[in-house]
Amino acid sequence: MSHQLPAILFLLPLFAAISMPVVCLKHRHWSYRISVAVLTVMVLSSVFNLHNVVNYGEVRYVFSGWTVPLGIEWVADGLASVVLVLVSALGLLGVVFTGPTSPQALGGRIVHYYTLILLLMSSLVGIVFARDLFNLFVFLEVAAIASYALIGVAGGRALFAAFRYLILGTLGASLYLLGVSYLYAVTGTLNMTDMVERLPMLLNSKALVGGLVFMFIGLGIKMALVPFHAWVPEAYTYAPDSISPILASLVTKVALLAWVRIIYWVFDASMVIYGIQILLLVGILGALASVIGASLALAQRDIKMMFAYGGISHIGIILIGIGQDNSTGFTGGIFYLLNDAVMQAALFFLAGVAFCQYGVRTIEDMGRVGKQAPWLTGSLIVVGLGMVGLPPTGGFFGKWYIILGALEAGNYLSVAAVLLSTLLTLGYFVKLFESIFRQSPAQPDAPSGEIPFSCKLALGITSAAIMILGLFSAPIVRLLLNETLPPHL
Amino acid sequence: MVDALSAVFQRPNFLAFVVIFLWGFYIMVTRYNLVKKLIGMYLVQTSVIFFLVSISAKKGATVPVLLSTTEPVQAASYANPLPHVLTLTAIVVGVATTGVGLALCGAIYRKYGSLDEEKIIEKL
Numbered sequence: 001m002s003h004q005l006p007a008i009l010f011l012l013p014l015f016a017a018i019s020m021p022v023v024c025l026k027h028r029h030w031s032y033r034i035s036v037a038v039l040t041v042m043v044l045s046s047v048f049n050l051h052n053v054v055n056y057g058e059v060r061y062v063f064s065g066w067t068v069p070l071g072i073e074w075v076a077d078g079l080a081s082v083v084l085v086l087v088s089a090l091g092l093l094g095v096v097f098t099g100p101t102s103p104q105a106l107g108g109r110i111v112h113y114y115t116l117i118l119l120l121m122s123s124l125v126g127i128v129f130a131r132d133l134f135n136l137f138v139f140l141e142v143a144a145i146a147s148y149a150l151i152g153v154a155g156g157r158a159l160f161a162a163f164r165y166l167i168l169g170t171l172g173a174s175l176y177l178l179g180v181s182y183l184y185a186v187t188g189t190l191n192m193t194d195m196v197e198r199l200p201m202l203l204n205s206k207a208l209v210g211g212l213v214f215m216f217i218g219l220g221i222k223m224a225l226v227p228f229h230a231w232v233p234e235a236y237t238y239a240p241d242s243i244s245p246i247l248a249s250l251v252t253k254v255a256l257l258a259w260v261r262i263i264y265w266v267f268d269a270s271m272v273i274y275g276i277q278i279l280l281l282v283g284i285l286g287a288l289a290s291v292i293g294a295s296l297a298l299a300q301r302d303i304k305m306m307f308a309y310g311g312i313s314h315i316g317i318i319l320i321g322i323g324q325d326n327s328t329g330f331t332g333g334i335f336y337l338l339n340d341a342v343m344q345a346a347l348f349f350l351a352g353v354a355f356c357q358y359g360v361r362t363i364e365d366m367g368r369v370g371k372q373a374p375w376l377t378g379s380l381i382v383v384g385l386g387m388v389g390l391p392p393t394g395g396f397f398g399k400w401y402i403i404l405g406a407l408e409a410g411n412y413l414s415v416a417a418v419l420l421s422t423l424l425t426l427g428y429f430v431k432l433f434e435s436i437f438r439q440s441p442a443q444p445d446a447p448s449g450e451i452p453f454s455c456k457l458a459l460g461i462t463s464a465a466i467m468i469l470g471l472f473s474a475p476i477v478r479l480l481l482n483e484t485l486p487p488h489l
Numbered sequence: 490m491v492d493a494l495s496a497v498f499q500r501p502n503f504l505a506f507v508v509i510f511l512w513g514f515y516i517m518v519t520r521y522n523l524v525k526k527l528i529g530m531y532l533v534q535t536s537v538i539f540f541l542v543s544i545s546a547k548k549g550a551t552v553p554v555l556l557s558t559t560e561p562v563q564a565a566s567y568a569n570p571l572p573h574v575l576t577l578t579a580i581v582v583g584v585a586t587t588g589v590g591l592a593l594c595g596a597i598y599r600k601y602g603s604l605d606e607e608k609i610i611e612k613l
Binding site: 134137138141144145148149152155156157159160162163166167170171173174177178181184185190 | 514517523526527530533534537540541544571572575578579582585586589590593594596597600609613
């Protein structure tokens with residue numbers, strides 16, 4: 001039973017998504033309950049899967065019995081299982097948060113909305129598990145198509161943002177596919193494990209370098225790396241309030257995970273092509289992204305826009321950790337990825353509650369909320385501590401291990417970039433808090449209303465998770481060090 | 490230089506791929522009409538599929554069904570089925586993306602009454 005878990009985890013949301021338009025034809029309100037039930041089962045089975053992988057080793061799953069070079073292989077190893085627990089838990093939280101707010105905004109499209117969310121979840125499971133480059137492409141595209149539709153579902157400005165995302169995202173997917181076909185032309189295989197054995201003799205091939213560059217640009221667009229980040233802020237700002245937490249916390253991070261898989265598991269990460277270390281390049285791009293993203297965030301007035309740029313800068317910090325080529329930096333990067341996903345979800349939950357309950361869109365508006373919304377302000381303080389990276393939160397320990405890894409590798413530029421981006425993050429959170437706590441009698445109070453229970457739940461759980469990731473960072477980092485490291489680190 | 494040029498012109502398929510890809514990319518970047526952007530996007534996708542077909546084409550090969558079960562298999566006489574499967578899947582993915590893109594275009598036209606990017610930005 002337990003060796004079928006990868007397939008079950010994927011098929012559960014997929015079948016629920018396919019059957020939902022039929023099942024919920026007459027009873028629209030069932031769609032919410034079905035998705036919560038399916039995602040709860042998914043969280044439980046992903047935790048069970050992680051438990052199995054930690055205790056009994058990784059699970060290799062081949063579809064319909066076609067063995068490795070011929071068939072498609074999925075591997076549930078430590079990294080995939082840890083990230084999958086995160087993906088399913090944040091997906092469930094996002095749907096629970098959606099519950100009460102979406103019906104007004106979406107009207108009759110509620111069934112399609114939940115169908116798309118479940119489809120997105122199943123494709124994310126596929127990206128996390130896939131050990132086949134083309135399979136990865138298909139799931140990246142399914143995830144992207146579901147995100148385009150989810151962003152555009154509310155209409156208005158979101159339509160135009162979704163269209164831009166579609167154009168850029170498809171360009172990224174085409175470049176990734178081009179890279180895959182280059183690698184296929186050189187090696188004659190698509191399976192990652194099979195490709196590893198054939199690559200060492202081909203390191204001087206120009207097609208290999210070309211393929212790697214195209215794949216990197218393609219995935220860079222998907223993960224919102226800085227020169228290719230143009231679609232992110234608008235898409236996350238104008239997307240429905242209920243969907244931006246799921247998109248911001250999961251889609252870009254999982255694309256980044258796919259890139260980590262390719263450089264560490266397929267290519268030997270320390271390989272040097274034409275005198276350039278690819279990991280050094282990744283580290284430099286990450287440093288640029290972390291500083292530029294945080295500076296752009298500092299210039300924003302719209303809070304969702306500001307949080308979106310914050311997320312872009314954190315993608316850079318994760319890449320700095322990944323790019324150090326030692327186990328400390330790698331573990332720090334993965335730990336920061338977990339933290340960042342939770343923090344992005346928390347930030348967009350906050351922005352959603354602030355808009356739905358108090359009509360807050362910009363930083364100035366936040367001043368009207370201040371003292372009458374303890375839940376909002378309290379969780380904003382916790383998330384702020386996490387984003388800046390102060391000790392009791394998980395953000396601190398993530399940055400700590402990344403900096404330790406960079407010092408170990410002697411990369412002082414990376415250390416400076418992490419510190420600079422931390423200072424800039426502090427800058428935009430100070431701006432936000434200043435606006436909340438400043439006495440401004442001229443501004444009338446926002447119409448206060450009780451925050452729905454599910455929103456409090458989402459805010460409370462994410463804030464608690466940020467603290468727990470910090471307080472229990474030692475066992476989590478030990479788990480990551482033991483289970484998630486790539487073969488040669 | 491002459492060597493490089495002759496190497497390029499001996500592979501007309503790859504030249505065609507580069508031309509179609511860049512043409513599509515140019516249309517995506519320079520045109521303001523959203524449907525034209527989608528056409529450019531479709532050209533880019535098609536060019537990649539064309540590349541995939543070009544690298545896997547084989548002269549004198551037949552369908553990948555064994556002609557005889559007694560003789561040893563001659564790999565050179567059968568076409569490789571994998572790239573065809575990849576191409577089919579990539580076409581399906583491309584059609585799905587274009588479908589979503591056209592649906593978004595329709596919704597944008599109903600909302601803003603125009604498909605011109607500049608006019609839409611004015612109205613935002």
